[in-house]
Amino acid sequence: GAVVSQHPSRVICKSGTSVKIECRSLDFQATTMFWYRQFPKKSLMLMATSNEGSKATYEQGVEKDKFLINHASLTLSTLTVTSAHPEDSSFYICSARNATKTYNEQFFGPGTRLTVL
């Protein structure tokens, strides 16, 4: 299968600290990974597209200095929420695109629930 993991699954931090979330494709190489944010009872909103070896492409309205994305290898992308504040509390989901699949479909991680106190 195509498995994507996220770590941590849940994190609680104090306001002003930075939090790093990892997204890994476990059994395939992912040249592209996507980061989504989901507020309670809301839809998934694409934050950015992460391409291995290059800068991430951020969606309109997403602060790139606030949400740092690094995609240093074909199996790992990280999202760092810098100087987190309570309004950053959310469910963050990553997905990875398997370039070897016919359609290049996305496979989703289990999500990371961030709570900023």
Place this chain on the structure above:
Amino acid sequence: AQKVTQAQTEISVVEKEDVTLDCVYETRDTTYYLFWYKQPPSGELVFLIRRNSFDEQNEISGRYSWNFQKSTSSFNFTITASQVVDSAVYFCALSTVLTLTGGGNKLTFGTGTQLKVEL
């Protein structure tokens, strides 16, 4: 721009009832893909189906069936004989074909439909 509309915010049914979740999409692209995902309380997205824009055949998988109508830009999802385990949020999503620059494949999600199946 692409848009996916799921007008039903929440649906409640009694177990064994059939239920249809509506999805209407907008896109200017002639080639695109439509998806349905299930999100149980745990939060993890579960892939249910992918359909490309050239395949209008309806599909059935067990108690699940999908009706794709290009003429009305709809991709509705029906659960037959619903069960309590079907309780979840269901998302419809749209994606265009990968572009030559590799920037395609973005998924646009609808707002989701919360399905509650009660005994």
